[in-house]
Amino acid sequence: MSVAELKERHIAATATVNSLRERLKQRRQLLLDTDVAGYAKSQGRSAISFSPTDLVCCRILQGHTGKVYSLDWAPERNRIVSASQDGRLIVWNALTSQKTHAIKLQCPWVRTCAFGPNGQSVACGGLDSACSIFNLNSQVERDGNIPVSRVLTGHKGYVYSCQYVPDQETHLITSSGDQTCVLWDVTTGQRISVFGGEFPSGHTADVLSVSINSSNSKMFVSGSCDTTARLWDTRIASRAVRTYHGHQGDVNTVKFFPDGQRFGTGSDDGTCRLYDMRTGHQLQVYSKQHNGDDNDIPIVTSIAFSISGRLLFAGYSSGDCYVWDTLVAEVVLNLGTVHNSHESRISCIGLSSDGSALCTGSWDKNLKIWAFGGHRRVI
């Protein structure tokens, strides 16, 4: 086949894909007969009502000397690992605010960190395009630093996000600026599977975030600068199970809903969205009316759901941390304007394993722990 014929085939294939995408969009629209808020309000639901002192900052974790970029709670015992522009990981006892470990990284440009499922190891990755693993029980070296136990190399772009597979200390998933996600065997340092990449269908831009389904750890979602989120089955690397459209900007953060059947996203377009994993339906858009220049819309940097899923915590570049009532799609609190709020952008958010505390990390160099300190009514 000549180049000219190939080019014609390319034009035809592009037209076919565009036409199919448009038909798909319209077919989906017909199935969106309501959204979560429309349905909930029709069933008489109203927004959660918080008193001003219900959610309080009960701990401030100070010690980083640079912006905090990432945090992760240990599965048990209220410990947190954080990663910062200062080139360090710090492991905190969140209850006492004490630092139990401070790890100076060989590559200071770290972007993400994660706690291992048994709480004994931490992982981090960043602009070195690698993911480093540290065993917290290792003997410290002469300089007081914990040695690296393993470096996972292979990505051809920055590592933006990493998460251990729940209950599998030896498996970890990373997402990268090379447009792929990778499932690693931490003990051997080998790539088990590569999701996306040049030939298999996958993201077409940097992949900024991953979230593994805690109800079915073979499934994970990824969010990308290509404005989509994609669902993957770790047993099938060749193509994404489903692609979720809707956002108009980079998808910076993805997080599974507690039931494992839905997931949330946050984007540069200033909105959060809730998707049904199985059907692909966009169930809800969480969007705040913004006064002023459209170019100044605060971007969503990070999200977390409360343990029931009733609350969606969303951190923004403005320093706001809106607490959305997920059922009625209303903001019920702003942790960015209460007493002891952060002074700068919130970059990362995470919920403790029992759901009793939320941790926020900020460009103001601090982490803060928030818990319910008001009068709780138990039904």
Add this chain to the structure above:
Amino acid sequence: MLVNEAQAAAASDQQSPLLSDTRGKHRILAEVKRLEQEARSLEEELEELDRMEKVSSTLEEFLLQVESKPDPLLPETRGPTNSSWEIWFEGPQEMQGCRCWIL
């Protein structure tokens, strides 16, 4: 497949324009195959949508499920509660604990 072709192309970089035509052809062919694969996936998805229920059919179960789960961060929640929910406000607390700076 694409990576190997790129390597082969780089190795013979100094050769005739005919080779650059070949490399261009391979790139276009790879892109065409990717588009055709995507078209097949989109067609499958369209067929799937024909059989799919509307959003509203799943929301009743969704609401009930969210509202039935105990949640320590809500002012009103179903039980049972857990004593671990209160640890953040128990005992002597120093809100700003260890303040040593890591240098």
